[in-house]
Amino acid sequence: MDILNLNHLRKSFDGLEVIKDISLTVKEGEVLTIIGPSGSGKSTVLRCATMLETMDSGDLIYLGEYAAKDENGVSVYADKEKLHSMKGNFGLVFQNFNLFPHYSVLKNVMDAPVRVQKKSREEAKATAMALLEQMGLADKADNYPFQLSGGQQQRVSIARALAMKPKLLFFDEPTSALDPELTGEILKVIKDLAAKHMTMVIVTHEMSFARDVSDRIIFMDNGVIVEEGAPEKVFSSENARMKDFLRRFNEK
Amino acid sequence: MSFSTMLIQMGSGMTKSLLIFVLTLIFSMPLGMIVAFGRMSKNTVLRNIVKFYISVVRGTPLMLQLLVIFYGPFYLFKMNIGGFRFPAVIIGFSINYAAYFAEIYRSGIQSIPVGQYEAANVLGYSKQQTFMLIILPQMIKRILPAVTNEIITLVKDTSLAFAIAYQEMFTVGKQIAASQTSFLPFIIAGVFYYISNLVVAFVMEKAEDKLSYYR
Secondary structure (H helix, E strand, O other): OEEEEEEEEEEEEOOEEEEEEEEEEEEOOOEEEEEOOOOOOHHHHHHHHOOOOOOOEEEEEEOOEEEEEEEOOEEEEOOHHHHHHHHHHEEEEOOOOOOOOOOOHHHHHHHHHHHOOOOOHHHHHHHHHHHHHHOOOHHHOOOOHHHOOHHHHHHHHHHHHHOOOOOEEEEEOOOOOOOHHHHHHHHHHHHHHHHOOOOEEEEOOOHHHHHHHOOEEEEEEOOEEEEEEOHHHHHOOOOHHHHHHHHHHHHO | OOHHHHHHHHHHHHHHHHHHHHHHHHHHHHHHHHHHHHHOOOOHHHHHHHHHHHHHHHHOOHHHHHHHHHHHHHHHHOOOOHHHHHHHHHHHHHHHHHHHHHHHHHHHHHOOOHHHHHHHHHHOOOHHHHHHHHHHHHHHHHHHHHHHHHHHHHHHHHHHHHHHOOOOHHHHHHHHHHHHOOOHHHHHHHHHHHHHHHHHHHHHHHHHHHOOOOO
């Protein structure tokens, strides 16, 4: 089953077209990774899919339902209530975590299920504690975000996203704000989720991780999809831009 | 006139000074929030009206504003302003302080990283929930030092009510000083303002401590 369909997405900022006709599909249980140089539009695709940005044109479809439908080259969004209910389909893990600093770790994870999904406090707390346990952070439940390392904060933010029981989890460069040693712990969490068949779309600069964890990889450059397919296929691509990107990447 | 008579006469003025202080805070702090929203509104007309209001209030003396508010109804409409002295003081102070609080609130709201709004948005919080639960608590923590400054200034500004002869403490004190050719009322007034502001500073420090559990 298709969790997400993004058809012919276009997006401009101040007249500069940063996404030029991108289409992608995410199937249930699939891990899709988007790679590409900075400024290629990877994050913008994610921000359009998570409705943080509005698309100029194209369709955005979750589980067969239209969040936005292209009408004569303009994306027309569904009404507010429908969009609100559709947000429950996905979660997003940010590069900078964006935890709520005035909430304890536990409250960060259980607040939205209580306030937004109207779950009972007991149920939300049980779910939150189980997730923190899974993230190895059960003993940090009463701490505040500033007392945690970057890697721990990112694990809390993953728990916060999972607490909403999303069908699809987006990651926007989840390790870019972390030291190399903390990067590993986050990548391991994502691999564990992949092993549990969590459907995920990951924007990352971690090439060997992308190769390991992905079912499919999309290589983007200048707002278009240049190469797409299984990791082996993409990494052994003969496409000049793809080869150039990988060569520059290996020089680092 | 004995020291104790002086104290008693100025004491009734102190109650009035405190009343100005308390009522001004009660009216101007919430009003400032409304003004801040107007100042940040996407509606250009509303935003510019509010900007004009703030610039006039900040660009002219509070003393002048009090005079205009008190005598304006008489000169403009020949209204009887007999019982209007106290309301004029409260209206003038509230309108004035709302403008300053509004700018403090705005600075606080705009200092919250956009990522906080985005995280709340993706989690499905409504706009109202996002503001009340996520933004407002963080904003309050950030603006407390600036608010403390403003409140301390207000304590001292209550003395400006003398401009329209409202019998608050400083007005009374000056009258006694003149009639008794005594320096003492000024000392009493000084001690009153100083102690009031010690209390303000103490309370606000406690409030800051209470919010220091996170960074």
